[in-house]
Structures are given as C-alpha cells and as structure tokens.
Amino acid sequence: MFATMIDPTDNGGIGVGFTDRLGGVSTGTTGQLNLGRSDIDEIDHLRQNMALVRRAARITRIAAVHQVHGIDVHLADGDGRDWSGDAWIGDGAPGKSRLPVADAIVSTTPGLALMIRVADCVPVIFADQERGVFAAAHAGRLGLLAGVLPATAQAMHEVGARQLSAWIGPHICGACYEVPEQMAHDAACQLPETRAHTSWGTPAIDLGAGAAAQLQRLGVEVHRVDPCTFTTDTLFSHRGDGPGAGRQIGLVWSAR
Ligand SMILES: [Zn+2]
Known part of the structure; x- marks a missing residue:
C-alpha cells in the first residue's frame, strides 16, 4: 500500500506517505490501489481504496485540490469545503470540480x-514539525519549472x-523521461539540474534532480x-501504463 510511510511518532507528529499500486480493490490498468481515476474505475472502488489508506494511516479528514500543473497554493485551514472526504472522486471533469484549483x-x-x-509527476511533501505546518505539492515538468515548490515553501x-x-x-526518473530536444534544452536553461539523457x-x-x-x-x-x-x-506510471494508468498519492498529516 505504501512505497514509503513515515509514522508521525517518528517524525515530530507529522506523518508522510507515498502510496503504491498494491492492496486495493481496483482491477485492470487501475489495479489495485487507484486513488484518482474515476473516469475509468468504479466510484465505489475509489471509496474503498481510500478507506483502506485512511485505516492504515489512522486518518479521517483529507483535503485535496483540483490539479492543473500551475503554481497556486491552497491553504486548507478555512471552511473545510475541501474536507468532505470524497470530493476528490470525479475531479477529472474540467470546470466541474468541487475542489479548490491549486497544485499545492x-x-x-x-x-x-x-x-x-x-x-509520473513528482509528489513533494513538506513539513516544519516544530511549528506544525505541513504541505503537499504536485510538480510535473510545467509546475516544477514555473516554481510550484518555492511557492509552496x-x-x-x-x-x-x-x-x-x-x-x-516516486516519479519518472531522468533516465526514462524522454522529451524532445528543444524541451530538454528549455528546461535546462531554466533549471540546469534537470539536464539528463535517457x-x-x-x-x-x-x-x-x-x-x-x-x-x-x-x-x-x-x-x-x-x-x-x-x-x-x-x-x-502514465508513460508506462498508458492512458489507463491509475493514480497514487503523496500524503501528509498532522497527528496532533
Ligand atoms: Zn526510470
């Protein structure tokens, strides 16, 4: 279920998790632990999969956002409209999302x-354990280059x-993420450490990097x-599994 899981008792009260595709109820290309694709999976599978994650991490309320490869950051301390538990299910339809639009x-x-x-995009979890501030960010090529991570910090x-x-x-590595030469060049001009070859x-x-x-x-x-x-x-993997790829999640929570 978790590729990585850091228990909050070992991390100053902040839990960190990255799920994998094992241990859920979905089948086919979304099997087993799909936590995002409601267009090609059953809503009830998504609910059951999230319930399994909730139980394993001992969490209840989860906030999510409608991700658009941008740099907007949502502060989830407000009215709780994004905590409904399953508002993230069916989030795929443009303009129909019940979630705040943001990538962190x-x-x-x-x-x-x-x-x-x-x-395949990069999930990044942040924490200041002492101050009790925590965050999750979605950094694909566009969001990374536009600065979603500094914006989150x-x-x-x-x-x-x-x-x-x-x-x-977990994300697609530099030895696998092939792009057109001009795109690689443009990325390296903005952020030299991204330079790579398959x-x-x-x-x-x-x-x-x-x-x-x-x-x-x-x-x-x-x-x-x-x-x-x-x-x-x-x-x-979006690249590896094709258009039917399921979704895993980066998860962070305050146990205090
Ligand atoms: Zn790779």
Whole structure:
C-alpha cells in the first residue's frame, strides 16, 4: 500500500506517505490501489481504496485540490469545503470540480491530512514539525519549472513555518523521461539540474534532480524516497501504463 510511510511518532507528529499500486480493490490498468481515476474505475472502488489508506494511516479528514500543473497554493485551514472526504472522486471533469484549483496544499490544522495525486509527476511533501505546518505539492515538468515548490515553501513561511524538511516521492526518473530536444534544452536553461539523457541516449528531463536543487537553494532539508514510476511494477506510471494508468498519492498529516 505504501512505497514509503513515515509514522508521525517518528517524525515530530507529522506523518508522510507515498502510496503504491498494491492492496486495493481496483482491477485492470487501475489495479489495485487507484486513488484518482474515476473516469475509468468504479466510484465505489475509489471509496474503498481510500478507506483502506485512511485505516492504515489512522486518518479521517483529507483535503485535496483540483490539479492543473500551475503554481497556486491552497491553504486548507478555512471552511473545510475541501474536507468532505470524497470530493476528490470525479475531479477529472474540467470546470466541474468541487475542489479548490491549486497544485499545492498547506495546512496547520491538527488531525487533517493533505493529498496530491500523481502517476509520473513528482509528489513533494513538506513539513516544519516544530511549528506544525505541513504541505503537499504536485510538480510535473510545467509546475516544477514555473516554481510550484518555492511557492509552496513561501506559503508555509507565511503561516509560521521556519525550518522546512521535504520528501521527494516516486516519479519518472531522468533516465526514462524522454522529451524532445528543444524541451530538454528549455528546461535546462531554466533549471540546469534537470539536464539528463535517457538510458538509451536521447534527451530527457530529470525532474527529481531539479526539485532537489530548487529546495536545497531554499535551505530545505531534502529526503529522496523516489523510485522510478516507469520501471517499478508496483507504481502507476502514465508513460508506462498508458492512458489507463491509475493514480497514487503523496500524503501528509498532522497527528496532533
Ligand atoms: Zn526510470
């Protein structure tokens, strides 16, 4: 169920999790633990899968956002409209989402969990354990280059965070993420650490190296727990599984 799970009792009260595709009830290309694709999976499977995650992590309320590869950060300390539990199900339809539009979520609310859905893009979890500020961000190529990670760190500082730690979760690695030469060049001009080549010698982008470099420049302590989604059978991959790929999540919660 979890590719990585850090218990809050071992991490200053903040739990961190990155799910894999095992241990759920979905079948086919979304099997088993699909936590995002309601267009090609049954709503009841999504509910059951999330219930299994909730039970394993001992969490109840989970906030989610409608992700658009941008840099807006949602502060989930407000009216709770994004905590309804299953508002994230069926989020795919443009303009119909009940969720706030953003690619990162920040909170200081004890007992709340935050989730980001991915299947090759980079999920990044942030925490300032001492101040009780935590966040989850979705950084694909566009969001990473546009600065969603610095924007998340800034939003955390605005609600009282001082020293940040970050966990970079599973995503497609630089040896697998082939892109057109011009796209690789443009990315490297903006963020040199993304420069990469695939294992078969073609231009590529290393999202994880770019994310780590951005965070380290901000003084964030970076932990990389990021096996490649493309080459790891137990992880969903948009590139690897095609248009029917399910979604895994990056999850963070305050147990206090
Ligand atoms: Zn790879």
